[in-house]
Amino acid sequence: MASISDEDMATLQKLSNDYEPEVEGPLVGQRQSSHAITAQYAQADPVYVRKTAALPHTYSHYRTVRGDGNCGWRAIMFGYFEALLRLGDPMKILAEESRLKSLNNLLNAVGFQEVLYEDFVEETISLLRQTATSIPCHDNGAGLLHSFNDAGMSNAIITHFRLITSAWMKTHADTYQPFLPDKSVDEYCATSIEPYQVEIEHLGMNALIEAVINPAGMAVEILYLDRSEGNEVNSHRFELLGPDGQALHPHAPTIRLLYRPGHYDLLYKIEDIADMMAPVQVSQMPMPAVYSMSHYSGFEATPSYSHTDTAPGFAILNLSPNVQMADFPSLTGFSPTYDLPASFIDDLSPSPISPAPETLPSPPMSIPSATSMTRAQECSFRKSKYEVEPEYRRPVVHQAPCETPAMKNNGASPAHFRSEDFQPEICDPGSEYRVRGKR
Amino acid sequence: MAYNVEDSQNSAPGIPTMHEAVKLAPPSRRHDTQSVTKRLQTELMQLMLSSTPGISAFPDVEGSLLNWTATITGPADTPYEKLHFKLAFNFPPNYPYSPPTVLFKTPIYHPNVDFSGRICLDILKDKWSAVYNMQGVLLSLQSLLGEPNNASPLNGQAAELWDKDPTEFKRLVLARHVELDE
Numbered sequence: 093m094a095s096i097s098d099e100d101m102a103t104l105q106k107l108s109n110d111y112e113p114e115v116e117g118p119l120v121g122q123r124q125s126s127h128a129i130t131a132q133y134a135q136a137d138p139v140y141v142r143k144t145a146a147l148p149h150t151y152s153h154y155r156t157v158r159g160d161g162n163c164g165w166r167a168i169m170f171g172y173f174e175a176l177l178r179l180g181d182p183m184k185i186l187a188e189e190s191r192l193k194s195l196n197n198l199l200n201a202v203g204f205q206e207v208l209y210e211d212f213v214e215e216t217i218s219l220l221r222q223t224a225t226s227i228p229c230h231d232n233g234a235g236l237l238h239s240f241n242d243a244g245m246s247n248a249i250i251t252h253f254r255l256i257t258s259a260w261m262k263t264h265a266d267t268y269q270p271f272l273p274d275k276s277v278d279e280y281c282a283t284s285i286e287p288y289q290v291e292i293e294h295l296g297m298n299a300l301i302e303a304v305i306n307p308a309g310m311a312v313e314i315l316y317l318d319r320s321e322g323n324e325v326n327s328h329r330f331e332l333l334g335p336d337g338q339a340l341h342p343h344a345p346t347i348r349l350l351y352r353p354g355h356y357d358l359l360y361k362i363e364d365i366a367d368m369m370a371p372v373q374v375s376q377m378p379m380p381a382v383y384s385m386s387h388y389s390g391f392e393a394t395p396s397y398s399h400t401d402t403a404p405g406f407a408i409l410n411l412s413p414n415v416q417m418a419d420f421p422s423l424t425g426f427s428p429t430y431d432l433p434a435s436f437i438d439d440l441s442p443s444p445i446s447p448a449p450e451t452l453p454s455p456p457m458s459i460p461s462a463t464s465m466t467r468a469q470e471c472s473f474r475k476s477k478y479e480v481e482p483e484y485r486r487p488v489v490h491q492a493p494c495e496t497p498a499m500k501n502n503g504a505s506p507a508h509f510r511s512e513d514f515q516p517e518i519c520d521p522g523s524e525y526r527v528r529g530k531r
Numbered sequence: 532m533a534y535n536v537e538d539s540q541n542s543a544p545g546i547p548t549m550h551e552a553v554k555l556a557p558p559s560r561r562h563d564t565q566s567v568t569k570r571l572q573t574e575l576m577q578l579m580l581s582s583t584p585g586i587s588a589f590p591d592v593e594g595s596l597l598n599w600t601a602t603i604t605g606p607a608d609t610p611y612e613k614l615h616f617k618l619a620f621n622f623p624p625n626y627p628y629s630p631p632t633v634l635f636k637t638p639i640y641h642p643n644v645d646f647s648g649r650i651c652l653d654i655l656k657d658k659w660s661a662v663y664n665m666q667g668v669l670l671s672l673q674s675l676l677g678e679p680n681n682a683s684p685l686n687g688q689a690a691e692l693w694d695k696d697p698t699e700f701k702r703l704v705l706a707r708h709v710e711l712d713e
Contacts, residue, residue, distance in 0.1 A: 207577055208662045211570065244566050247628055251661045286660030288628040
């Protein structure tokens with residue numbers, strides 16, 4: 093074997109140290125149906141097949157996060173901002189802003205220099221303010237998603253929360269030291285929390301949740317998808333517990349993470365998405381908002397809204413109602429769900445008002461829901477031909493009556509309806525057998 | 532995959548879907564460079580305002596802040612006492628998330644520096660984090676001169692001599708040292 097000089101060795105070592113696997117995809121992806129996860133594992137180990145097949149029943153949607161070594165951090169921070177947007181309370185965001193600013197004291201306490209961290213804090217605060225101004229949310233969180241895909245902002249926020257987590261661990265060393273048999277808390281923070289692109293571990297996740305997420309009144313649920321026994325993913329919920337061991341806020345907004353060894357993504361239950369629509373009363377909306385959209389945005393409801401004419405993907409909509417619940421969310425995964433709650437909810441629970449297939453294909457889009465709602469209440473707008481109102485009665489069908497002589501004398505001929513003296517045959521249930529017997 | 536089909540055909544014109552919004556404005560390199568520049572300006576300001584004895588640093592050329600030359604003075608009571616060492620700093624585009632590359636330009640005989648001037652220091656590698664800065668790195672390097680990490684040497688002979696034969700060590704330091712001109 094040819095000997096390798098020290099110089100070459102050093103070069104090789106450097107190459108090896110600098111090697112970064114290609115990571116693809118957006119930093120934070122679109123929300124999509126979790127059926128996609130099932131599809132990914134279709135050919136995998138039976139344990140995975142079972143678990144991923146069960147997953148979409150509980151968690152309808154998921155969102156990918158780029159596996160660049162920051163995914164756990166990025167996922168949870170995105171979830172935090174999304175939960176604030178979902179709560180839709182600017183005062184809450186203001187409270188969070190002051191709380192996070194006050195955590196600068198914690199950073200100072202462990203010796204981080206303000207000149208070095210202030211830029212990161214600034215980015216967090218500016219995204220909080222941006223989130224507050226986008227309430228009520230008209231862009232379906234597109235602004236938030238965009239900000240999180242801006243590497244500068246996203247990374248600064250992650251760094252800010254890495255520092256808070258580190259400072260929290262160092263100031264609560266008694267709590268965390270027992271979990272670190274072979275190193276000090278300071279050393280753990282220096283190697284596993286503070287450096288950028290070092291993945292979050294269970295201990296760091298605990299500290300981050302205790303320092304930032306739980307005090308914000310939020311809970312975190314982590315679903316572990318691994319090869320362990322069972323037919324469903326194991327889950328663990330991190331939340332504030334009272335002295336009796338019961339959750340203090342069982343209905344706290346929850347950030348859900350899907351953990352696959354070495355990687356975190358975001359998960360959603362259908363009610364998380366429905367939550368975003370909570371402030372709007374469905375009863376105030378007599379019609380699905382999609383029709384108001386076609387009216388007010390200046391273009392007419394065209395036949396392209398009918399299911400026959402839409403994109404091929406929508407063929408799936410023509411399914412029987414029981415499959416619909418499972419499949420529909422996949423189609424709205426990418427589409428705004430904040431703005432058009434009524435149509436969305438109508439669609440989810442097939443209402444007596446409108447047959448679902450007709451309302452589904454219309455693209456729910458960013459329509460200022462407040463405007464369309466109030467206007468929808470005060471004026472009647474042009475309805476689609478597919479709209480069926482509650483007091484709907486089937487119109488009289490004007491068929492051309494059959495005029496042949498044979499039919500004229502037939503009792504079943506519709507021509508008799510024209511005669512004023514016509515008396516339709518009265519049904520007599522008791523005589524049914526006799527009548528049938530005659531024929 | 533039907534699940535991922537995005538209905539772009541039926542979207543209203545002018546209102547980007549989330550997907551489009553992301554595509555329209557991808558995370559720009561320009562933003563990164565801006566934030567690096569901003570950060571380095573802050574550091575320059577900080578270095579100039581709080582002149583720490585024994586260390587100094589300044590960008591190489593006007594305009595680009597990504598390459599700096601720094602000087603540290605050997606601490607008292609060490610073999611490097613009163614010697615001056617020049618260092619080259621190169622900042623990556625994603626600074627401060629990644630550490631700068633630091634090289635000794637002045638030839639130095641030290642257990643943790645090789646003959647090309649490359650340095651083995653944890654905070655320039657896996658322990659780097661965004662709250663370190665030039666000043667911190669320079670102070671760490673200065674203390675490294677007096678307290679080498681002999682457990683993981685780049686220069687094995689130096690690591691051995693440090694404890695065994697301080698006189699010989701000092702002789703080799705001075706033999707290798709060359710004062711560089713400004």
